[in-house]
Amino acid sequence: MTPQDRRDQLLTAARAVFAARGYHNAGVAHIISEAGVARGTFYNYFESKRAIFNEVLSGVMIDLVAGVQPIDVDADIPRQARGIVRAIVTSALEPHVARLLFAEAVGVDEEGDAALRQFYATGLHRIETALGVGQGLGIIRRGDLRLAARCLLGMVKENVFMAALLGEPLDPDALVEELYAFMTAGLLQVGAR
Amino acid sequence: MTPQDRRDQLLTAARAVFAARGYHNAGVAHIISEAGVARGTFYNYFESKRAIFNEVLSGVMIDLVAGVQPIDVDADIPRQARGIVRAIVTSALEPHVARLLFAEAVGVDEEGDAALRQFYATGLHRIETALGVGQGLGIIRRGDLRLAARCLLGMVKENVFMAALLGEPLDPDALVEELYAFMTAGLLQVGAR
């Protein structure tokens, strides 16, 4: 087994353990037992528990962002929007992701919080930019884009988070449809405003 | 100082400490130092660190739910909806609440998770019921109410959470307006579906 394989093996084990138990309730003991490796070996590959958690987390973040492609304004925009939402939803539904990112990552330490802020900042900035483009094209209504971007993110996060918390399955297609309906029509139909 | 006052004093201190440091990084030492009370006194009033955390948390939950009134279908519904949203937003913006409820409360232990599930379940059920009533009246479009309720909750949570994470101020009125616009019009205006 090459050193790289070992690293990957430990990272995989750690991801599973952190997702199942959370950062604080997971010990190095759990990780090495999951990986079938001795304590010393762990510290040959990672400086500390926090170090491996950081790597796990950035891996999760990369996976999550991977599905988000910039929008091509000349192609079918609604279709692309659906595609992006579906990509985010499906990768966030990966059993590890939701809990790690939405709950465990917060407040581990200052450095971790900074990484988290960075992650959300870039993600939200992308959404905001996409909305801005849409506004320029006249297909997105006027309004505070920063807030709107957070609303969008929140709708996705909450549904994924609830599914994770309740341990119940979530149909990505149904969620995508609901989100899409929300985006196109809102909820209220008459007497509004 | 009456026993009740002491309890309240400890609860207040604990709320501040847990909100500032998170559950795992807060120690009983922090709480008693914040309250200006000796260690033994703490254990005269609370069985354990977890016990006081549970009380803090349920207090937060109660505060949050307090502003949510059932909707009177004969009165101005949009106005009531705004009122409810504003109530939730403002109490969630209380510095303690966001972090405690959205991050720290998850995964402390099984019992805590159960309480959290219960809390979200009742909250979401209320929203869902309200939406169902609206659907009956024909002012809420058709769709999966369960998902829609979570979307609404998520929009609020995400904005409050981000404001807390970034430490930036959040104008409740602006958020209420944005949410309301979202509910009435969505985001996309043309070429949808």
Next chain:
DNA sequence: TCCGTGACTGACACCTCAGTCTAGTCGAGT
């Protein structure tokens, strides 16, 4: 066959922290 090398092992030193416990202080009531 015998090293040299480096990955791997696991016992353990060490720390943190929740919760217990004791000795002593303080003030109010009698």
Next chain:
DNA sequence: ACTCGACTAGACTGAGGTGTCAGTCACGGA
């Protein structure tokens, strides 16, 4: 002056967990 109960200060215990280090072991080359 005495009692009594709440409070303080802080030492202590034990559980639980991180990170270390001296030593084992497998393997490839001389």
